[in-house]
Every structure is written in structure tokens, then in C-alpha cells.
Amino acid sequence: MIRISTKGKYGTRLMVQLAMNYGKGPMLLKDIAKKENLSVRYLEHLIPPLKSARLIHSLRGAHGGYTLAKAPAEITLKDIIRALEGPLSPSECVESPEVCDRSGFCITRDIWAELEKTISATLAMYTLADLVQKYLSNTYHGEARSQ
Amino acid sequence: MIRISTKGKYGTRLMVQLAMNYGKGPMLLKDIAKKENLSVRYLEHLIPPLKSARLIHSLRGAHGGYTLAKAPAEITLKDIIRALEGPLSPSECVESPEVCDRSGFCITRDIWAELEKTISATLAMYTLADLVQKYLSNTYHGEARSQ
DNA sequence: CGTTATTCCTACTAAACAAGTAGGAATATA
DNA sequence: TATATTCCTACTTGTTTAGTAGGAATAACG
Numbered sequence: 001m002i003r004i005s006t007k008g009k010y011g012t013r014l015m016v017q018l019a020m021n022y023g024k025g026p027m028l029l030k031d032i033a034k035k036e037n038l039s040v041r042y043l044e045h046l047i048p049p050l051k052s053a054r055l056i057h058s059l060r061g062a063h064g065g066y067t068l069a070k071a072p073a074e075i076t077l078k079d080i081i082r083a084l085e086g087p088l089s090p091s092e093c094v095e096s097p098e099v100c101d102r103s104g105f106c107i108t109r110d111i112w113a114e115l116e117k118t119i120s121a122t123l124a125m126y127t128l129a130d131l132v133q134k135y136l137s138n139t140y141h142g143e144a145r146s147q
Numbered sequence: 148m149i150r151i152s153t154k155g156k157y158g159t160r161l162m163v164q165l166a167m168n169y170g171k172g173p174m175l176l177k178d179i180a181k182k183e184n185l186s187v188r189y190l191e192h193l194i195p196p197l198k199s200a201r202l203i204h205s206l207r208g209a210h211g212g213y214t215l216a217k218a219p220a221e222i223t224l225k226d227i228i229r230a231l232e233g234p235l236s237p238s239e240c241v242e243s244p245e246v247c248d249r250s251g252f253c254i255t256r257d258i259w260a261e262l263e264k265t266i267s268a269t270l271a272m273y274t275l276a277d278l279v280q281k282y283l284s285n286t287y288h289g290e291a292r293s294q
Numbered sequence: 295c296g297t298t299a300t301t302c303c304t305a306c307t308a309a310a311c312a313a314g315t316a317g318g319a320a321t322a323t324a
Numbered sequence: 325t326a327t328a329t330t331c332c333t334a335c336t337t338g339t340t341t342a343g344t345a346g347g348a349a350t351a352a353c354g
Contacts (some may be wrong), residue, residue, distance in 0.1 A: 004149055004237040012255050042314055061322025062328040090151040106158050107281045115269050123264045126258060136252045189343055208351025209299040
């Protein structure tokens, strides 16, 4: 199984919520969790990596919350997944050739390297602005947001 | 981490070895293991999924071994990884919408579906014949095969 | 017919990772 | 000082990964 974990999946949804709130001041994790029907306690874990990747800013204390660190159009899905899931390559040998003494001549490694490129390229194609636009033009939107 | 496991990685190397032996009769797992410096005991586990995907044939008993079930040019990396790693989609909701009640309107799910397409397409581009050709034209080849 | 070489099947294990929950400290506002 | 919020660390439970191990089934060969 070659799967994105809930970190990447929930984190993307969190970031889409922040994008939709962009320019309207800090957003509470509590509210994001409610809108996305996720646990605040779990979302908390996604914050440190997103902060160290400089994708979000935080404000502590009452009237605190989170904001995007850049405009939604400046943040790609690649940035988000990379921050939350780590390297996008399907094998460690791609980014760290020294972990395998075959790296110098391994043909399968070449494939994993190419696969990383197409994964990265696909994820880099989408910005948060694109996702927000998709979200808003979704016909199910009104209904889906009801809860 | 979105990683291919050793099943997919070792299994691909196993299949490349079978491809290089194509037309020369059955090959022993013992010999594949030696050439690729892998454990026979572990490679054994990769056989059942490869067989049920009809990618290899086996012959039991003395003078037994394994052969590709089709020509190397007819087997893609997608076939192999799919057989050994399961679905290529980054999220279960892509192939089984019913696992999440958001599937009907979820915009991130659309992204995971698109990502699956590019992963599948990239892996489908390469056949075992391509890998063998790469292998044989590798300058390190003579040296690397020495052990 | 018996020996040997091989695949095949099932079970077991140890370590790492995933997906959370929980307690409480630090900080800012009012 | 009370309250709302982020922040930090630890813990838990279940699943997956990466193997190892024992031995049964099968086929060839002398």
C-alpha cells in the first residue's frame, strides 16, 4: 500500500479551511475541527510541521488562532504534503543514495526517481486557491456545509 | 511517508531477473536471491501475489523454478507494483467511495484520484523489456554483476 | 523406490508506524 | 485575575513491515 496518511489528508482539509478564511483574521482550530468533523486534539499535531514549513502563522492566547503565511495562490499541495508526510519519493534511496550500495547502478532506483518527479509535478499543479475555487463551485456545497 | 515497501522493490528486482532469463527455462529462487543479494525466505512471500496476478509461472520439484508468464515487453511496472502493493491510489476513498461519506463532494478526493492517474500512467510506461535494456546498457553492469 | 531438489503453505516475531487521546504549561486578551 | 487559546510532551492501541522458521507437497533422477 502506497498511501497518504491522515496527516496529509486532514492537513490538506485544514489548509483549505484556512484558505477560505484568508484575509479574515485568525481562525480557531476548534472551528476548523467542527467544520471538517475532525478531532481538535489530532489536528494539533499537524500544526508544528506546517509552521516549520512556514505555511501558517499562529497567534496564541484569547482571540488567537491560525492564518496562512502566504496567499492561497502561493501554497501548493506539494508544499502541504511535503510538510506533513515528508519526502515524496517512493524510496529512501532516491533522496539518500548512501542508504543502499546499489544506488550507483540500480535501474529500479531510476524508476522511483522518475515516479517522484511525476508525483511532485502533479501535486505542485494545485494551489490552495484552486481548491477553494473548486470548493465554491461545487454544486453540493450548500448542502454539504450544512452540518 | 508515501513509500513503496520492500515487497514492491524486491519484487521488481525479482521480475527483472526473470525477464533477463526469459526463454532460457525456469529460474531458481535461490539464484535470484543470490544475484540480488536478498533472502530466499523473504522472496518466497512475493511469489503468491505475482502468481495470482498471472505474471509468473512456477514448476515444482527438482529442476523446477519460475518463469515469466508473458514476454517482458508485455509486463509493465504497474502490473508488478499493483500485484505486490495493492491499489495505487493514495487514499482508499478513491477506489471505495463508500468508506467516507464525504466522497460525493470532497475536493481533496478529486486530487487523490488525479494523483493515482499520474502514478499509474508513469508505472505503466515501463515494461520489463525496458528495464532489461537499461540494465544491459548500464556501464556499471560488468562490475556490478561480479558478485 | 528412495533420495534430493525445489516450490508451497502456515505460523510466528520484533520493530516501526499510524491514529489517535490526555494532561497540563505558556501566552495573550479583557 | 479569569478565560481562551496555542503549545509541548507523553501515552496507548492497533496495524503494518520485514522478516525467520518448520515442514508439507511435488517432481526428477538414479
